[in-house]
Amino acid sequence: MNRIICEISPDFLIQGFGLHQDENQIYVGKVGRQEVELLPSIDDLQSDSKNINIFSVGFAEASHNFRPGDVLMTGSDDLLDRAFQVMDDIEQRCVVVSLMSSQDPTHLYLSKENMDTYVQEWKSRKISFLCLWMVDPIESEGQAKLVTILRKVILKD
Numbered sequence: 001m002n003r004i005i006c007e008i009s010p011d012f013l014i015q016g017f018g019l020h021q022d023e024n025q026i027y028v029g030k031v032g033r034q035e036v037e038l039l040p041s042i043d044d045l046q047s048d049s050k051n052i053n054i055f056s057v058g059f060a061e062a063s064h065n066f067r068p069g070d071v072l073m074t075g076s077d078d079l080l081d082r083a084f085q086v087m088d089d090i091e092q093r094c095v096v097v098s099l100m101s102s103q104d105p106t107h108l109y110l111s112k113e114n115m116d117t118y119v120q121e122w123k124s125r126k127i128s129f130l131c132l133w134m135v136d137p138i139e140s141e142g143q144a145k146l147v148t149i150l151r152k153v154i155l156k157d
Contacts, residue, residue: 002036002154003045007058008138013038016147031154042118053079053154054122054129056115057146059138065095065108066135069142071149072097072110074119075130079153083130086152092145097133 006013010027013019019027019038027038039045045054062068071094073083080096087094097110099119115131122129130153134142 001051002031002034002053002055004036004038004055004057004150005042005045006038007056010038010040012140012143012147013057013150016144017151031151034154036154042115045118050125050127052127054127055150055153056118056129056131057150058112058115058131058133060110060112060133060135062135067093068135068137069093070095070135071145072133072135073131074099074110076123076126076128079128079130082153082156083132083149085156086149089152090145090148092149 004013014027017029017031017036019029019036022028026040029036042056060066060072066072071087071092073080073094074097075083083094095108097108099110099112099116101109110133112133119129119131132146132149134146
């Protein structure tokens, strides 16, 4: 099961994946043979099962480290590997970031305090996850790229 959480308006994901609402008002669908759920909020996420992949999609502000259109990401090794392959295939610039401030100048820090707690929990429970943030502005082309990246990462299973 693939669960997607979106911190921006999810309309582009609903359309991009062709999702429909189930009886619980959650958007569901399939990508290939893989089931997908779009959760309205991270609070609705129940990560009690080990057989899930968690995807979080959002935005980040441009800074001296990140350019508009960059895709920033963090995640478990398995999904980061898949994401790197996809980024190479579509020639998308991506930057791996840390959500924890570090003294190491080689680590690029992204301030997303609300996500850090969840990321630490998923790491400790060895849950597969991938967080993607598109650097503002997120226009229709950027939204389409996020859908393409997610679709290809999910299909690589």
